[in-house]
Amino acid sequence: MKNYISITLFILVTGLFAAQSVIIEATGTASMGDTKSKKETMDEAKANAKRNASENASTFISSETTVRDYVTEKDLLEAFSQAVVKVLEELKGEWFKDEMMGESYKITLKVEVTPKEIASKPGKGDMIDSPTAPLTVKLWTDKNQTEFKAGEKISLFMKGNKPFFARVVYVQNDGTQVQILPNPFRKDNYFNGGTVYALPSGTDKYELTVNPPFxxxxxxxxxxxxxxxxxxxxxxxxxxxxxxxxxxxxxKTRGIKITKKEGKNSKTAEFVEQVLEIKTFK
Structure with a gap:
């Protein structure tokens, strides 16, 4: 295993929700009545849970962050009305008898709600500098250099607008996934907001150097x-x-360990995935 990794391209997110999502636990119920089968009832309960997740995620972002400083109310509603809701895990499902509706089904899901990307209000600044904005994490190279030749050493920097946990993965041309952070010599994956972190640095024992295959x-x-x-x-x-x-x-990374905040009705966490396309040359 070489101690060298090749990295070349810096990508900056330009729109709100371009890489942001909300992971939330949500519950949905449905009753059989006289016309639905058990499968139809279970499918309806699942659909209701997904709809509740989208609505609760929108409420969470609106109430827990200063997203309204960056988008209009109309745009925010549109972003979540067209959100992609992906089921990550079915946590619990059970049949019960409702006094009014009869045989009913209740399901609890862990889902990821990814709003439609929308443009930020002009002149509002960068969310990376606001700890109350939705979670934003950025990665960049020294001097924002975008092309590197064989043998060049690369310095990376990472910053979030609020405290966050992170995993940084380098995907090689052959599909091998090398985990840069955390690593055997830098196991802590919790980072403070507003702080710039260098990769590599401190206790790291590797270097980022451009090597073949390109x-x-x-x-x-x-x-x-x-x-x-x-x-x-x-x-x-x-x-x-x-x-x-x-x-x-x-x-599996999205199988995050979310807990309910005191006084809140749902378990919710903010999530960001940033992808940097890379290209190396001889």
Missing amino acids: GAEKIVVYASTAELGDVKVENADVLYVIGEKPEDTGV
């Missing part, structure tokens, strides 16, 4: 206000290699 690769940053879900990793000297299929890494 071509299209990427770095993915997963970040959340709650602890991230676990993925299988193998120790590869100074870094970890993820032992999951690439399509499973994001899913």
Whole structure:
């Protein structure tokens, strides 16, 4: 395992919700009545849970962040009305007898609500500088350089607008996933908001150097206000290699450990996935 990684391209999010989502636990119920089958009732309960998740996510973003400083009320409603709701896990499902409606089904889901991307209000500044805005995490290179030749060493920097947990994964051209953070010598994956973190730095034992094979690769940053879900990793000297299929890494990372805030009715956490397309050359 080489102690060198190739990185070349910096991408900046330009619109609100371009990489942001909300992971939330939501419940839905439905009654059979005289016309529905059990499967139809269960499907209706699931649909109701997904709709409730979208509505609760919109309420959470509106009440817990200063999103209204960056978008209009109309745009915010539109963003969540067209949100993509993805079921991450079915937590619980049970049949019960309602006194009024008879045989009924109740389901609790963990879902990810990803609003439609919308433009921010002009002249409102960058959310990365506002700790009360929705979670925003950015990654950039030294001097914002976008192209690197073989042998060049790369310095990366990461910053969030509020405290967050993060996993940084470098996906090689052959599909190998190298976990940059956390790693065997830098295991803490909790970061303070408003602080710039260098990769590598401190106790890190690796360098980011452009080496063959050259071509299209990427770095993915997963970040959340709650602890991230676990993925299988193998120790590869100074870094970890993820032992999951690439399509499973994001899913398992989204298995975050969310807890209910005191006085709140739902378990909710903010989530961000940033993808940096990369290209190296000889």
